[in-house]
Amino acid sequence: MSTVAAMVVEALARLGVKTVWGVVGDALNPLTDAIRTHGGIEWIGVRHEEVAAFAAGAQAQLTGTLGVCAGTVGPGSIHLLNGLYDAKKSHAPLLAICGQVPSGEIGSDFFQEVNNDVIFADVALFAHTVTSVAQMPYLLEQAVNAALAGRGVAVLSIPGDIGGAELPKEAIPRFVDVAAPLAPHPQVLGTIAKELNEARRITMLVGAGARDARELxxxxxxxxxxxxxxxxxxxxxxxxxxxFQVGQAGLIGNPAAAHALERCEVLLMVGTDFPYRDSYPSGKTVIQIDAAGAHIGRRTAVDVGVVGDAGLTLAGLLPLLETKTDQTHVLDARTRYQAWTKRHLSLADPAHDSHLTGRVRAIADNPGHAIRPEAVAAAIDRLADGDAIFTSDTGMSTVWLARYVTMRGTRRLLGSYNLGSMANAMPQALGASALERTRQVVAFCGDGGLSMLMGDLLTAVAYGLPVKLVVFNNGRLGMVKLEQEQAGLPEFGTVLANPDLAAVGRACGLHGIRVEDPGALEAAISEALAHQGPVLLDVVTNPDEVSIPPDTKIGQALGYASARLKETRAHRSGA
Structure with missing residues (x-):
């Protein structure tokens, strides 16, 4: 005989789940006790359930297998929602086990009762409540199978009285194998090849769906x-x-990428659902290859759509392609990209503001000679391990990572790049670190993002997760500040009254380092990366650093200039 909770834990362990993230309590007690007695799964108790969902989603993205988080009745489960939405939009297979009020009280407006099936209906591929022991293990099978096959979120709600109940017979869950990749129809490949062979200038837009097909x-x-x-x-x-690569497009991109898109005759999209419509060129022939048919044409008008795995599609396409001898288009784009990169690398020199051009620029944007965030990102790129895992908060932290950190070696990258949530970098770093505590994990944290879920600094210490949390402490919600200024508005509501964040880290048990002098930056980063335990590196950075989008419109530039003038006047008047 076994309890429902013990069966769930054993089934997840057989599937290869190593960690469950959550906050203990009431309806979850049978589950957490089963984890305690099983011994094959680590329970990591967080301070906020949102952290649990982000951490489990990070593990799912890094491993490609099921991540698991848990929240108890009512508020405990509701707190999971933001991290679950991030998993949904990142196509990460994630199981959320939610507590529910005693089965006999469901529907009575009992203390803390909420309708989980309704609450999670939008975020989950599967969301159901177990109402009798006889439904197990079938509902568990359906939940896990939905998450794995659909690469998304499943929510299984279990009342405490059912979780602790005995199963009448031995229950052996059966989980699906992940579906084999889909190959395109040969006739479609011929159509693509004809378009590509006839075109003079082709630009490729390549996304995460093609990462496993690098050589192709x-x-x-x-x-x-x-x-x-x-x-x-x-x-x-x-x-x-x-x-061939020329960096990114969109807000974090560069002019060379924008130029390559604008100059092409044919745009070949491979494994991407890049969402920013304004960044797509107009008047081009567009070919899109994507494993998900629903993604074809939902960002820009597509002339030829191919539903298929990127690797299988490109392998079938290659023999049909003619080799182009005119290299003008690619060489022009690469020359522009290399020139842009060289200009931006100068900002990453900690001594930039001591040079003539730096002193002139600093008069306008860095009169206090604070550390430039570009220098922080570039130094981390130089000093971090070749197999480091990087996470980044949404906003300016992601801009600096995108422009200055190279994914060389076996480095990995995580962020809330589809949902765009704040506060994701630290929780995702915790999840990554729990997978392999000896591997270096570096989080690019905004000061606003870190402070939103700062209580889970304690989780890093409690469970020995040696994350390196680098805080770009500019005392601002930096991306919001930029958005306001581009619209011609002076910044408002973006200033953060931060404490000494390194001191906060030390109070929580982390190794806390604060650096304000550009000359001390590299030594501080080296110290942080070399430390064996969790570190909070608090870097005071320039709040007025400007990240100009690659295709800035005249109105945006005028708006920025107008906003800075208003800010200067307000500062001088003491407003």
């Missing part, structure tokens, strides 16, 4: 003499030693 992507780019614009998530696996 490079071979296609070589045959087509095509510059390659990478989405942020495609940096991992496709950035290093890629003589």
């Amino acid at each position: 992507v490079l071979e296609v780019a070589g045959k087509l003499a095509s510059p390659m614009v990478l989405t942020l998530k495609a940096k991992e696996g496709l950035e290093e030693a890629n003589e």
